[in-house]
Amino acid sequence: MTDHIRIAIIGVGNMGSAHAKCIASGQVEGLVLTGVCDIQESRLNWCRESFPDVPRFADWRELITSGCADAVLIATPHPLHAEIAAAAMRAGLHVLSEKPADISVIRAREAVKAAEETGRTYAIMLNQRTNPLFRKARELVQTGALGELKRSVWIITNWYRTQAYYDSSAWRATWAGEGGGVLLNQAPHNLDLWQWICGMPVSLRAQCDVARYHRIAVEDDATLFARYANGATGLFITSTGEYPGTNRLEISGTRGKLVLENGRMKLWWLVQDEDEVRFAAKESFAHIPVGEEEILPEGEETAHRGILQNFANHLLRDEPLLSPGADGLKELAISNAAYLSAWSDGAEIPIPFDDARFDRMLREKGEAEGKAVGQDAHDVKGEYSERWQVRW
Amino acid sequence: MTDHIRIAIIGVGNMGSAHAKCIASGQVEGLVLTGVCDIQESRLNWCRESFPDVPRFADWRELITSGCADAVLIATPHPLHAEIAAAAMRAGLHVLSEKPADISVIRAREAVKAAEETGRTYAIMLNQRTNPLFRKARELVQTGALGELKRSVWIITNWYRTQAYYDSSAWRATWAGEGGGVLLNQAPHNLDLWQWICGMPVSLRAQCDVARYHRIAVEDDATLFARYANGATGLFITSTGEYPGTNRLEISGTRGKLVLENGRMKLWWLVQDEDEVRFAAKESFAHIPVGEEEILPEGEETAHRGILQNFANHLLRDEPLLSPGADGLKELAISNAAYLSAWSDGAEIPIPFDDARFDRMLREKGEAEGKAVGQDAHDVKGEYSERWQVRW
Numbered sequence: 001m002t003d004h005i006r007i008a009i010i011g012v013g014n015m016g017s018a019h020a021k022c023i024a025s026g027q028v029e030g031l032v033l034t035g036v037c038d039i040q041e042s043r044l045n046w047c048r049e050s051f052p053d054v055p056r057f058a059d060w061r062e063l064i065t066s067g068c069a070d071a072v073l074i075a076t077p078h079p080l081h082a083e084i085a086a087a088a089m090r091a092g093l094h095v096l097s098e099k100p101a102d103i104s105v106i107r108a109r110e111a112v113k114a115a116e117e118t119g120r121t122y123a124i125m126l127n128q129r130t131n132p133l134f135r136k137a138r139e140l141v142q143t144g145a146l147g148e149l150k151r152s153v154w155i156i157t158n159w160y161r162t163q164a165y166y167d168s169s170a171w172r173a174t175w176a177g178e179g180g181g182v183l184l185n186q187a188p189h190n191l192d193l194w195q196w197i198c199g200m201p202v203s204l205r206a207q208c209d210v211a212r213y214h215r216i217a218v219e220d221d222a223t224l225f226a227r228y229a230n231g232a233t234g235l236f237i238t239s240t241g242e243y244p245g246t247n248r249l250e251i252s253g254t255r256g257k258l259v260l261e262n263g264r265m266k267l268w269w270l271v272q273d274e275d276e277v278r279f280a281a282k283e284s285f286a287h288i289p290v291g292e293e294e295i296l297p298e299g300e301e302t303a304h305r306g307i308l309q310n311f312a313n314h315l316l317r318d319e320p321l322l323s324p325g326a327d328g329l330k331e332l333a334i335s336n337a338a339y340l341s342a343w344s345d346g347a348e349i350p351i352p353f354d355d356a357r358f359d360r361m362l363r364e365k366g367e368a369e370g371k372a373v374g375q376d377a378h379d380v381k382g383e384y385s386e387r388w389q390v391r392w
Numbered sequence: 393m394t395d396h397i398r399i400a401i402i403g404v405g406n407m408g409s410a411h412a413k414c415i416a417s418g419q420v421e422g423l424v425l426t427g428v429c430d431i432q433e434s435r436l437n438w439c440r441e442s443f444p445d446v447p448r449f450a451d452w453r454e455l456i457t458s459g460c461a462d463a464v465l466i467a468t469p470h471p472l473h474a475e476i477a478a479a480a481m482r483a484g485l486h487v488l489s490e491k492p493a494d495i496s497v498i499r500a501r502e503a504v505k506a507a508e509e510t511g512r513t514y515a516i517m518l519n520q521r522t523n524p525l526f527r528k529a530r531e532l533v534q535t536g537a538l539g540e541l542k543r544s545v546w547i548i549t550n551w552y553r554t555q556a557y558y559d560s561s562a563w564r565a566t567w568a569g570e571g572g573g574v575l576l577n578q579a580p581h582n583l584d585l586w587q588w589i590c591g592m593p594v595s596l597r598a599q600c601d602v603a604r605y606h607r608i609a610v611e612d613d614a615t616l617f618a619r620y621a622n623g624a625t626g627l628f629i630t631s632t633g634e635y636p637g638t639n640r641l642e643i644s645g646t647r648g649k650l651v652l653e654n655g656r657m658k659l660w661w662l663v664q665d666e667d668e669v670r671f672a673a674k675e676s677f678a679h680i681p682v683g684e685e686e687i688l689p690e691g692e693e694t695a696h697r698g699i700l701q702n703f704a705n706h707l708l709r710d711e712p713l714l715s716p717g718a719d720g721l722k723e724l725a726i727s728n729a730a731y732l733s734a735w736s737d738g739a740e741i742p743i744p745f746d747d748a749r750f751d752r753m754l755r756e757k758g759e760a761e762g763k764a765v766g767q768d769a770h771d772v773k774g775e776y777s778e779r780w781q782v783r784w
Contacts, residue, residue, distance in 0.1 A: 151634065157543070157644070160678070164673055207625065209625070213670065223627065225615060243669075244660050246642060257636060270635065281555075283554060284553060285554070288635050346597060346739075346740065348738065
């Protein structure tokens with residue numbers, strides 16, 4: 001077996017260029033940058049200067065059939081993610097795609113189907129899964145240490161963006177160009193962690209405020225109300241218009257409660273299941289003994305580099321994938337359902353829903369805007385790690 | 393002018409008996425207990441033993457025409473509050489009513505109307521308004537120190553109750569007997585503070601879960617989504633089924649954010665209004681200078697005694713009322729609107745709404761249960777102050 005994976009990057013804008021530098025500088029063991037692709041000449045010029053020996057492509061279809069790589073990393077605008085992923089896998093390449101998997105579940109499913117049919121590896125850049133606190137929270141919930149889920153509340157409003165951010169490209173903050181607003185661009189990490197930790201809701205209601213804070217075509221503020229299979233409820237509150245924002249996740253269950261905030265987790269655990277006390281107690285206001293514990297993160301958040309390394313390790317040494325492509329469908333189903341609800345006056349949308357109908361409605365939104373996809377992109381200033389790692 | 397107010401208490405159950413002890417022991421300057429009334433003989437026996445010289449009544453109509461008092465304190469089951477209040481004022485008495493003002497806005501309005509027509513004083517026991525942190529929060533929001541409101545989120549889930557609490561009386565947790573569940577019995581204090589600090593919403597959506605945690609006829613878990621006139625949104629999350637619960641209020645505005653939790657308030661204040669930066673900044677991820685400050689409570693929470701004292705001071709020395717009766721309609725409008733929304737599959741309910749329709753629907757709920765009002769009451773164990781003061 002080979003000791004390294006040749007990887008090409010499709011789309012070397014904000015994220016793609018950062019990934020290119022990370023890989024080319026040898027930060028990911030087992031990955032070698034062997035191709036770059038972009039439709040913008042200025043970016044290919046930057047690649048020629050930065051990585052003179054790496055082949056350059058202006059057309060991703062040429063790249064995937066060129067034989068230059070074993071795998072591709074897709075960092076194009078959202079609506080191209082699944083199409084490129086599926087085509088690359090059918091051309092024999094493994095795929096690591098930036099989030100979201102695409103802009104609608106039905107499109108993203110094409111990539112998952114291609115992975116199943118070709119046996120190629122398909123992963124998604126859900127880099128916040130490398131955060132040790134979220135991993136610990138998932139363990140506590142999924143092993144039942146917190147008992148049966150009662151409620152989750154995530155206030156994740158620290159995705160602040162200025163108007164200049166949205167003005168940086170014509171495709172930004174449009175239905176056709178990005179497939180949505182804060183739920184599609186900033187919050188996918190959190191939507192993914194939310195379902196990764198608490199499980200998928202069975203239905204969703206949402207209020208999505210289009211252009212509450214900015215001059216854009218999509219939502220910059222959203223409130224989601226989720227129902228889980230056991231009757232528990234969840235809230236997810238996000239915005240790009242608040243400053244300073246909040247990042248606080250609270251989860252309560254029959255055996256206690258946990259709160260993640262300010263980079264640490266506080267855990268309250270009950271000696272006895274609350275639901276036993278509820279019916280057995282003679283008192284009206286029972287005091288149940290509660291233990292309190294502060295849990296500090298163990299290990300570091302390896303973020304994007306961690307996902308890249310995991311992708312390489314999976315291909316080279318069968319390490320389990322931390323963020324499989326199929327998981328990308330889950331957070332996307334949540335945001336798609338939120339839009340369906342918002343477009344239906346807050347109606348309760350069952351999950352799974354009619355994803356063909358959603359895709360149709362989304363396309364109509366995009367056509368009504370009359371904006372081009374992937375054109376006219378100017379690079380946004382801002383740090384790779386700072387922007388997309390967990391911030392408290 | 394007299395140097396004291398003769399006050400009678402109608403309903404000497406849990407709250408009424410605590411108020412009686414408070415007043416009879418001289419803890420409220422200017423109030424003298426001169427009458428008690430209850431339909432239960434056992435309670436009147438307790439009064440005879442505890443306050444042998446205070447006249448006792450089994451019928452509140454007799455009491456209010458007896459001439460024994462200048463004012464009444466009403467601590468009966470909710471559905472009698474406004475009827476007794478209106479009748480007492482029309483009989484020439486001032487009124488301090490336990491919360492809520494009644495179980496529907498249209499009923500409560502009768503009491504406000506009686507106050508307007510008779511010139512009598514009508515106040516509500518909104519004792520958490522005496523909490524210095526909430527008073528400070530109100531000041532910061534209402535004076536504009538926090539800028540224009542963007543969002544409020546109140547997680548107030550520390551109203552834990554056992555099944556034994558609900559089983560203590562047949563009228564508890566019924567539509568006819570209490571007019572609702574956690575929103576009508578436990579959360580009115582918080583609903584009132586919410587509107588007192590942030591202002592009234594112009595519309596509301598709600599999910600009210602009937603009997604999620606207990607064997608009852610009403611909701612023990614509710615999530616409210618509010619819209620304010622300026623487009624800002626608010627969330628209010630409450631439950632009697634979580635342990636340990638949370639009491640955390642976050643309010644964000646264009647000039648910063650405040651969070652009340654664990655008995656203290658943290659304030660983040662911006663040097664420059666965020667909405668100016670949003671459109672002026674050249675950067676996509678502007679860093680706005682933020683000051684942080686921890687605000688500790690100044691003064692004590694005088695709670696029920698504070699409201700009693702304020703009521704006396706208002707009558708004796710024209711001190712402004714801290715919790716005027718008309719304010720009782722506001723929090724009640726919020727919970728009534730929440731029920732209307734829940735009974736209409738989460739529809740958005742404008743405020744004000746059709747309160748005659750709500751009252752009709754509520755009566756139908758009550759008739760469908762076939763339970764009596766105010767009957768079969770057994771006293772609940774639990775401390776006056778502990779139960780109804782602010783808990784963190």
